[in-house]
Amino acid sequence: MERIPILRMGDFLLVTIQVDMHDRVALALQDDLTNRIVKNHARGVLIDISALDIVDSFIGRTLANIASMARILDAQTVLVGMQPAVAITLVELGISLPNIRTALNVEKGVSLLRAEVENNIMERDANYDI
Amino acid sequence: MQTTTSDRLTVRAEEDVVKVRQATRSLAQKTGLNLVDQTKVVTAASELARNTLVYGGGGEVLIEAISDGMRSGVRLTFEDKGPGIADIELAMKDGFTSGTGLGLGLSGAKRLANEFRIESRLGEGTTVVITKWKG
Ligand SMILES: Nc1ncnc2c1ncn2[C@@H]1O[C@H](COP(=O)(O)OP(=O)(O)OP(=O)(O)O)[C@@H](O)[C@H]1O
Ligand SMILES: [Mg+2]
Numbered sequence: 001m002e003r004i005p006i007l008r009m010g011d012f013l014l015v016t017i018q019v020d021m022h023d024r025v026a027l028a029l030q031d032d033l034t035n036r037i038v039k040n041h042a043r044g045v046l047i048d049i050s051a052l053d054i055v056d057s058f059i060g061r062t063l064a065n066i067a068s069m070a071r072i073l074d075a076q077t078v079l080v081g082m083q084p085a086v087a088i089t090l091v092e093l094g095i096s097l098p099n100i101r102t103a104l105n106v107e108k109g110v111s112l113l114r115a116e117v118e119n120n121i122m123e124r125d126a127n128y129d130i
Numbered sequence: 131m132q133t134t135t136s137d138r139l140t141v142r143a144e145e146d147v148v149k150v151r152q153a154t155r156s157l158a159q160k161t162g163l164n165l166v167d168q169t170k171v172v173t174a175a176s177e178l179a180r181n182t183l184v185y186g187g188g189g190e191v192l193i194e195a196i197s198d199g200m201r202s203g204v205r206l207t208f209e210d211k212g213p214g215i216a217d218i219e220l221a222m223k224d225g226f227t228s229g230t231g232l233g234l235g236l237s238g239a240k241r242l243a244n245e246f247r248i249e250s251r252l253g254e255g256t257t258v259v260i261t262k263w264k265g
Contacts, residue, residue, distance in 0.1 A: 020148050020151060020152065021148075022144040022145050022147060022148045023144045023147070023180070024144055053155070053169065053172070054151065054169055054172050054173045054176060055173075056173050056176040056177055056180075057177060057231060057232050057234045057235055057238065058176075058180065058231075060232075061231070061232055083169075084166075085165045085166045085168075085169040086169060088166055088169070088170075089166070089169045089170050089173050089242065092170065092238070092241050092242055093173060093177075093234055093238035093241070093242060094224055094232075094234045094237065094238050094241070095232070095234065
């Protein structure tokens with residue numbers, strides 16, 4: 001079975017989904033990312049879906065699971081490049097992805113991820129003070 | 131109603147769900163559906179093909195380009211000989227799932243299509259037909 005490659009960029013992991021994934025490939029990506037967050041001590045995950053021409057309930061659920069899993073492992077997730085037609089369809093399908101931050105492109109996604117990670121560190125330090 | 135092109139695919143594995151998406155996209159493009167409508171019908175096809183596989187134990191999908199003289203569109207028929215659905219009204223509800231899904235496949239596919247029809251008999255199987263018109 002094909003696997004989606006995961007690249008490392010400093011503290012971040014970058015995934016570019018370029019193929020029309022069947023369900024097991026999506027599940028494998030979820031597992032691989034979870035393992036890599038731990039192994040590489042990643043603070044953020046950037047998922048580029050600009051090449052995806054649909055996101056159905058299964059892929060939507062997988063993306064939401066990745067974000068929840070990352071959150072538990074103290075990493076932030078940003079989704080970039082969702083095509084407008086995909087966004088419109090996703091809303092009509094009934095999926096809202098409430099826990100995922102989104103950005104227009106990879107560059108903006110990286111800035112957002114940096115900001116999120118800093119924010120998270122500041123919040124944590126603030127909690128230690130209490 | 132006239133059928134101009136048709137294609138029949140078997141759904142037996144997850145890879146076949148991808149093939150249904152691709153065949154639906156290609157016919158929706160040929161029929162001249164705009165990008166948003168293409169995306170909607172392909173997404174609906176993905177949901178229904180996965181149901182055919184997961185709950186119906188596999189089946190067949192008929193993908194047709196149709197015309198009623200006034201307009202043209204894409205019609206998809208998903209057919210399985212699985213266990214059937216005991217309570218269709220319940221199955222159609224947003225959020226109802228007997229498995230681990232979100233329960234959005236049937237209700238979502240209905241919203242994404244222009245026409246939606248479901249027939250099911252316990253012990254005999256399930257047929258879902260959707261149509262997306264151009265324009
Ligand atoms: N072809 C079918 N044969 C038998 N039962 C079906 C079939 N399609 C759907 N169902 C039943 O209807 C329920 C609702 O289906 P629906 O596609 O809306 O949600 P789901 O598949 O459970 O979750 P999701 O599609 O959001 O991942 C299913 O859980 C299943 O019990
Ligand atoms: Mg479903």
